Amino acid sequence: xxxxxxxxxxxxxxxxxxxxxxxxFVEELTAAGVLLATGGLExxxxxxxxxxxxxxxxxxxxxxxxxxxxxxxxxxVGTKEEAIELxxxxxxxVGDGESTIQQVFG
Amino acid sequence: xxxxRRTIDAVWKLESAxxxxxxxRLVHDxxxxxxxxxxxxxxxxxxxxxxxxxxxxxxxxxxxARRRAIDHLRRSSRTTEINTEIAYAExxxxxxxxxxxxxxxxxxxxxxxxxxxxxxxxxxxxLSAAEIARAFxxxxxxxxxxxxAAKQTLAEEGVGFAQPPGAALPGRLASVLEVLYLVxxxxxxxxxxQDLIRADLCREALRLGRMLATLAPDEAEAHGLVALMxxxxxxxxxxxxxxxxxxxxxxxNRGRWDQLLIKRGFAAMLRARALGAxxxxxxxxxxIAVCHAQARTAADTDWARIATLYDALVRLLPTAVVRLNRxxxxxxxxxxxxxxxxxxxxxxxxxxxxxxxxxxxxGDLLSRLSRHEEARREFERAAVLTRNHAExxxxxxxxAESxxxAESxWxxxxxxxxxxxxxGTAAAAFLSRDDLDRATVRSYGQTLTRLRRALxxxxxVAELTPDRVATVFxxxxxxxxxKTWNRHRATVRSxxxxxxxxxxxxxxxxxxxxxxxPPATPPExxxxxxxxxxxxxxxxxxxxxxxxxxxxxxxxxxxLDLEDRRARSGDRWVxxxxxxxxxxxxxxAGRTSGPLFLTDRRPPPSGTADRCPHTGRARLSxxxxxxxCKQATGRTLSSLRQRGNSRSRLSTR
Numbered sequence: 001x002x003x004x005x006x007x008x009x010x011x012x013x014x015x016x017x018x019x020x021x022x023x024x025f026v027e028e029l030t031a032a033g034v035l036l037a038t039g040g041l042e043x044x045x046x047x048x049x050x051x052x053x054x055x056x057x058x059x060x061x062x063x064x065x066x067x068x069x070x071x072x073x074x075x076x077v078g079t080k081e082e083a084i085e086l087x088x089x090x091x092x093x094v095g096d097g098e099s100t101i102q103q104v105f106g
Numbered sequence: 107x108x109x110x111r112r113t114i115d116a117v118w119k120l121e122s123a124x125x126x127x128x129x130x131r132l133v134h135d136x137x138x139x140x141x142x143x144x145x146x147x148x149x150x151x152x153x154x155x156x157x158x159x160x161x162x163x164x165x166x167x168x169x170x171a172r173r174r175a176i177d178h179l180r181r182s183s184r185t186t187e188i189n190t191e192i193a194y195a196e197x198x199x200x201x202x203x204x205x206x207x208x209x210x211x212x213x214x215x216x217x218x219x220x221x222x223x224x225x226x227x228x229x230x231x232x233l234s235a236a237e238i239a240r241a242f243x244x245x246x247x248x249x250x251x252x253x254x255a256a257k258q259t260l261a262e263e264g265v266g267f268a269q270p271p272g273a274a275l276p277g278r279l280a281s282v283l284e285v286l287y288l289v290x291x292x293x294x295x296x297x298x299x300q301d302l303i304r305a306d307l308c309r310e311a312l313r314l315g316r317m318l319a320t321l322a323p324d325e326a327e328a329h330g331l332v333a334l335m336x337x338x339x340x341x342x343x344x345x346x347x348x349x350x351x352x353x354x355x356x357x358x359n360r361g362r363w364d365q366l367l368i369k370r371g372f373a374a375m376l377r378a379r380a381l382g383a384x385x386x387x388x389x390x391x392x393x394i395a396v397c398h399a400q401a402r403t404a405a406d407t408d409w410a411r412i413a414t415l416y417d418a419l420v421r422l423l424p425t426a427v428v429r430l431n432r433x434x435x436x437x438x439x440x441x442x443x444x445x446x447x448x449x450x451x452x453x454x455x456x457x458x459x460x461x462x463x464x465x466x467x468x469g470d471l472l473s474r475l476s477r478h479e480e481a482r483r484e485f486e487r488a489a490v491l492t493r494n495h496a497e498x499x500x501x502x503x504x505x506a507e508s509x510x511x512a513e514s515x516w517x518x519x520x521x522x523x524x525x526x527x528x529x530g531t532a533a534a535a536f537l538s539r540d541d542l543d544r545a546t547v548r549s550y551g552q553t554l555t556r557l558r559r560a561l562x563x564x565x566x567v568a569e570l571t572p573d574r575v576a577t578v579f580x581x582x583x584x585x586x587x588x589k590t591w592n593r594h595r596a597t598v599r600s601x602x603x604x605x606x607x608x609x610x611x612x613x614x615x616x617x618x619x620x621x622x623x624p625p626a627t628p629p630e631x632x633x634x635x636x637x638x639x640x641x642x643x644x645x646x647x648x649x650x651x652x653x654x655x656x657x658x659x660x661x662x663x664x665x666l667d668l669e670d671r672r673a674r675s676g677d678r679w680v681x682x683x684x685x686x687x688x689x690x691x692x693x694x695a696g697r698t699s700g701p702l703f704l705t706d707r708r709p710p711p712s713g714t715a716d717r718c719p720h721t722g723r724a725r726l727s728x729x730x731x732x733x734x735c736k737q738a739t740g741r742t743l744s745s746l747r748q749r750g751n752s753r754s755r756l757s758t759r
Contacts, residue, residue, distance in 0.1 A: 031202065032120065033316030036366060076309060081116035085163070
């Protein structure tokens, strides 16, 4: 089962310590063989919307910043509970904030 | 509370290797380490539902298990030793090293291959015995027994928890890689999709492989195996059609290949190459997989390069299956006739006698040479030999296509339409005559079944030539006893006379049957240093006493007369010589009564019959003893007895 973990932007700025801990966490997941891909995302980005034949591209940032993604991790595990356990560890490192976990189909 | 249970399972899957590895470093015994870890798991099951799931579940399990390990050490050894042990075990940043050692111990060469697989999945991947049993289509008790026996073997062999020394590392690593690839293939060949746990084996193997490659980053073959598995896994969605039918590589929709896994495979391959070592078998196989992954369409495939890689692989891994794959590559790189020549050279290889892919490959090459009738027969033969449902359907489809192609040619050449007699129909008619007794039918049946499997039921009788029959004979019975050869030859002669093909057996010489003289010296007892003390004693005792296996297994400790080297078993005496006499005291080890040969498993709580009063273990069963003997020596227990002089050693009262 693959799960996409998405991290919402946090209010606080990341510091050196957080980066070091995140690095160790990513290494641990890689060593455990469960991390397929991970990365941070630029704030804002572009919004592409379609309406009928019309495609509109809008530059960010957007009002609903809380809904945006700051980073992601694609993991491969056996059960949803394993994904939750990994997300739990991740949240412990990054402090207050939110992540979502969604199963990836296909 | 099923939710807590699921969380515990999840934590266990993620942490078990590190927990068991850490404990094994402390207690120097993998089996004991796993039991201690299981104790901690039981404690979690008891406490978490009421106390709540702890903040850091993995650390909680580790702490509880470690406390139990230290208690265990305090009970069993001296204080100073313990403090050193604990200080050593408390060293930080050893977790990864522990996991690597654990993998090596689970794949120890002293263990049979099945046991290595089961132990690795249990201890490193954290699978339950039930999950392993389902994945390998076995009984759960069977898996439980296998794991227990493996732990016992490790304990008896004194396999501690040390890293394999440098010189032994390549061999030991090869054993680890073999186990992981076996697990992967077990999952990969499960194409029916009914039992997802089987496909999950691929994920477990990949996870363990990625883990291994991170822990042993300097081993090119570990990266090679990861690359191979990532690339094969990238095709898993494209391998089967909507109704579960198998789609061959060159017909797959490459848009369904998983690009993420392909990239991961390429990256692993680059890591392997960067190490600069001469490529080993996994790196070469991965390089072949890379060639396929790089081809945008099947027609773009660089078959010349693949054929060259197979040339290299055959040198590293000269197995019949690799040579067959090489024939496929040559068929694409240098044309079907060249490929067929390579495949034909394998027809006499006994290893491929019942391997469905040999006729499947030949069928494909023959059909590309427009030899449709022969192709059809090969596809039909392959369909009979395969055990995989999806594959059988695929081969039947190819056979039907070849039939249509052959018929349209016949129509064009206007050959007579009457169906010719085939080997299958002729053999069936021959065996259904009513003048044959049942024993003859069975004996004839064995010969004809072999011919039908090797040549195909649909071979026209007119094409059944003496040479073809001789090839089948050489492959099947070339190394069999003269008597066996002659019996099958007699069948062919009888069949030839019946079917008016008198020359059929002319390429088969009758072999002289010399009466086997009884061996002057009894067969040597096989040396098997890897066997446990119990096995060695049992085999030696059978060898020296020539007593029936049941009589030896029935021996009790209290019946032994070590001084006079004899014991009563029922109404007979069992006597032995110096070899057994040397081993027995160690096996008895202070026991005063109860069965001499005990099982290596703990008994279930109930049941009172025939147990050791010291350990509670039951008497070793004939089946188990026979199994272990066959595994270790390839011989039956009974064959270890010296028959020639049994009478002098056995007196019956």
